[in-house]
Amino acid sequence: MRESMTFDVVIVGAGPAGLSAACRLMQQAQDKGEELTVCVVEKGSEVGAHILSGAIIEPRALNELFPNWKALGAPLSTEVTCDQVFLLNNGQSGSKIPNCLVPKTMHNHGNYVGSVGNLCRWLAEQAEQLGVEIFPGFAAANIIYGAEGQVSGIGTGDMGCDAQGNPKETYMPGMDLLAKYTIFSEGCRGHLGKELIAKYQLDEGKDAQHYGIGIKELWDIDASKHQPGLVLHGAGWPLKEAGASGGFFLYHAEDAQVVVGLITDLNYDNPHLSPFDEFQRMKHHPLIAQYLSGGKRVAYGARAITKGGFNALPKMSMPGALLLGCDAGTLNFSKIKGTHTAMKSGMVAAETLFAALMDAEAEGAEGGYDLESYGENFQASWVYDELYKSRNFGPLLHKYGTVLGGALNLIDQNICSLPFTVRDNNPDHSRLKLASQSAAIAYPKPDGQLSFDKPSSVFLSSTNHEENQPCHLRLRDSLIPLGDNLAKFDEPAQRYCPAGVYEIIEDGSGEKLFQINSQNCVHCKTCDIKDPAQNITWVAPEGGGGPNYPNM
């Protein structure tokens, strides 16, 4: 028999959305002199350990949540000073796009270069001071449903099980955390969010969700090359060589550090493409290398991004629960920013929840109710407006490519809104062409200066999982990787995984084996998204496992 604890609100995931919801709930409770119990569970070993983002942070939501955030010491200190956008033609050259031709959403005046991980650490401190119980190192493993089919909480995972699932000496069963309402804010492709979307058909009538995989590194660079607040964005090479889209970023943060990354849209069709290798070779482009050369890489990480935007945004309420932030898909892809929208989605949720919980006359006060008013409140907020205006951005790029799509985006964002909605309804996993019909890609060997191999990269993510535990990457059908994926797509998991989790190896007799190095997993969720057979299901490993990102 599992033990249980009961709260007013349980929040899954200590990211910008979940923590903003927690803070806003408690602020309202304090204002009104009410008692409220709010608990946040976080699978990372500490708050921020699993957070990876660019990031340029738009402070709009933060200004609303903590108007005095500067005095409270929020870790946003580097204002964007100079914004440059490039179209890379090839490995040597690129053209700077004049400012007047850059879609307005890509302008970053008034925004900050910062680490969302550190922002979350700070938000967690604020939340704890407001009385929120935060439990890092505890993964929400399953959803608990009530008798009427409503969400009534979550179960944390068992700790101390061996690879076969049997209890070890340190075994500690998980607990049921019950709540009137549960907020799911797991980030992109949350494994519980995915279950909820399917169970309550939250995406009915919506376009297929789209994703990207962002790979990022943090570098110490030569101080003489460092210009705090300089931000570079761009598209084109190298992804365009394989007919894929996406874009790079390079931001000068504080303390002579830059962050550099590449987002590869996961709707690419060439199974030979490797987002990791695309990123590694991209760093040799003179535009990037001019800053990195002579520097030292200090951290590495990867995370999928929900980028379907408005057209793919599911219904965010269901009986007893709300789905927030990137778990639903509130990122504004035309700005390549999701922190402010995620935070705002959390704040609106907190306001909706608090109103429901405090109004004893209303139907939702006892919990378990489908707070459809959340949808209305969300629609009335600026996030909705932002997402609506940007609804064509991704689809235009998907349909017409970087140049023509980019030009149409310029018109849509800067001149006049296109009077129609462009859609892309093909899910990313369905896009791969056969390996035999796709051009092979010869990636250059890493030079160990600017580019690196996967093992040394994963090492810098400080990823760790307790070794003797059940594998958290589950195959529905264990025969598909070798039986189907290998023949058709040369098993693309070997390449789309940025952490080297999936390998095809040969045993002594030359027999091929599909090996899952789950202890390497950086929790990016790309496998769950891109596997052409949708055969891989990512579930939460033992709490505390995964990457330990420092300033990402």
Next chain:
Amino acid sequence: MKILVTVKRTIDANTKIRVMSDNSNVDLNNVKMALNPFCEIAVEEAVRMKEKGDASEVLVVSIGDKACQEQIRTALALGADRGIHVETEASIEPLNVAKILAKVVAEEQVSLVILGKQSIDADNNQTGQMLAALTNMPQGTFASEIQIHGDKVQVSREVDSGLQTVELAMPAVITTDLRLNEPRYASLPNIMKAKRKPLVMTTPAELGVDIKQHTQLLKVEAPAERQAGVKVASVAELIEKLKHEAKVI
């Protein structure tokens, strides 16, 4: 019987160590910190003694800045009863730590002090021994098994030649080795309860300890990067290389 356990906040063992670019120290900026693994083993052992009925109270002490209260709370969540935080911003070396602990031992009249044999950051392995000397208590270091028999405690020690068993008259000092036990996970209710367990704060000055620096950190360097290995075709080639290139045989 009252047990005192010492806990230190150190860099998490799973984190990759990075040296600051000016070589002044290890970079701890926003790096995950944790309870020193040897201290965690010490806490676990003390809690087991209490569960067995050998001890009546488990007291934890940590010395450092405000942040180390997090590690005291972790120890309380694992089952310790109350905490003492000796607050100081100074980076203090083993002798200073031992002097502070000696004062706490005298004030609290404990029967047993259990420490980690060393902290994984500085790797000094000195504090337990110094504390024993300062308090004139017997010591059993590198413990892999501890048994209480009345007012005596038997300690199996991991020494180079195998296991050595010593018997100490309490009060005594014990330092833990890795194989002593496997610490439990802290459960959610216990983490919540730990927030409400008593934790008192004091300072080295209040305890009458004057912190003196005896050593100075000059610089920290990352170990040299390992050269890539080479494959040899035959035993003969290997011997040849060992003789003439590596010059080790």
